[in-house]
Amino acid sequence: MIRRLVAYRTGEPTQVLSVAELPDDPPPGPGEVQLAVRAVGLNFLDVSLCRGEYPVRPEPPMTPGVEAAGRIVAAGPGAEQLLGQEVIACPALPRGALGSTVTVDATLVVARPPTMEPTIAAALPVTYQTAWFALERARVTAGDVVLVHAGAGGVGIAVTQLAVARGARVIATAGSPAKTALCRAEGAAVAVDYTSEDFVAVVREATGGQGVDVVIDPVGGDVLARSLDCLAFEGRLVTVGAAGGAPPPVDPARLIAANADLVGLSWGSTYPWRRPAAVRAAYQTLFDLCAAGAVRPPVARVVSLAQTPQALDDLASRRTTGKIIVRLDEGEQ
Secondary structure, three states, X not given: OEEEEEEOXXXXXXHHEEXXXXXXXXXXXXXXXXXXXXXXXXXXXXXXXXXXXXOOOOOOOEEOOOEEEEEEEEEOOOOHHHOOOEEEEOOOOOEOOOEOEEEEEHHHEEEOOOOOOHHHHOOOHHHHHHHHHHHHHOOOOOOOEEEEOOOOEHHHHHHHHHHHHOOOEEEEEEOOHHHHHHHXXXXXXXXXXXXXXXXXXXXXXXXXXXXXXXXXXXOOHHHHHHHHHHEEEEEEEEEOOOOOOOOOOOOHHHHHHHOOEEEEOOOOOOHHHHOHHHHHHHHHHHHHHHHHOOOOOOEEEEEOOOOHHHHHHHHHOOOOOEEEEEEOOOOOO
């Protein structure tokens, strides 16, 4: 028997997720491997999956969890050479990672550096890959000014660290003095408490009225619309999520007048399958930056499988900072 977190209907995580005892998974098929899961990173997309709002919408029953670190304990034909390896993987839904084991396509696994702890490795895939490709799509280079929203969250911190590593200047927004202090500690030159300050006005003041070259927005809602007012000439806005709700329609004439780019990015639902070589190259860069100390995955909480629904509710309600990691190989099985 295996333990797995399962949603049998859509709704808020604490309302629909429960730990189930299930029969062992069948052996992996051709080109597949089975992981004994050690750690899983949580993301807002897991909340969206529970709510049925994510772009990829598997039908219940469904197990969330798309960032996993574990050991390959079984391999199907064509993947035998991977048996026993410690890896990072992004499972394909609806076979999420929040359980004792998960079966994935062998092409989706990447060897975990032996010096990297599972809890750190599980914080990398979605968060840092999303941040990396957002900066790539925005063509961020040294000297650019980057505005990142939800700067105290996992993606926000990843964007800040990676943008600073590229030589950019970061302005971050967050929802409390403690969170803005965290943004500054992670490398933001300016941190805006959006609950007491108008981030558009602060951005204008901090840039001498020029605006920012790039906005990375995981929030959506009216934040996206207001962020267009923050862009400099030929500025780029990359929207990577909608934790604050769906944004209002954007008039193309507004983009034309500002000579601005509006870019959508959903890493987890497409990039591992559509751009596998680029994803592997990004992992190697991230591993190198981790080794150099430029990337420091912000693991703020480590929870058990049973504690995961509440942790996801906390994440959805913005009561968290950094990354929450579920640990499954210590006291969970």
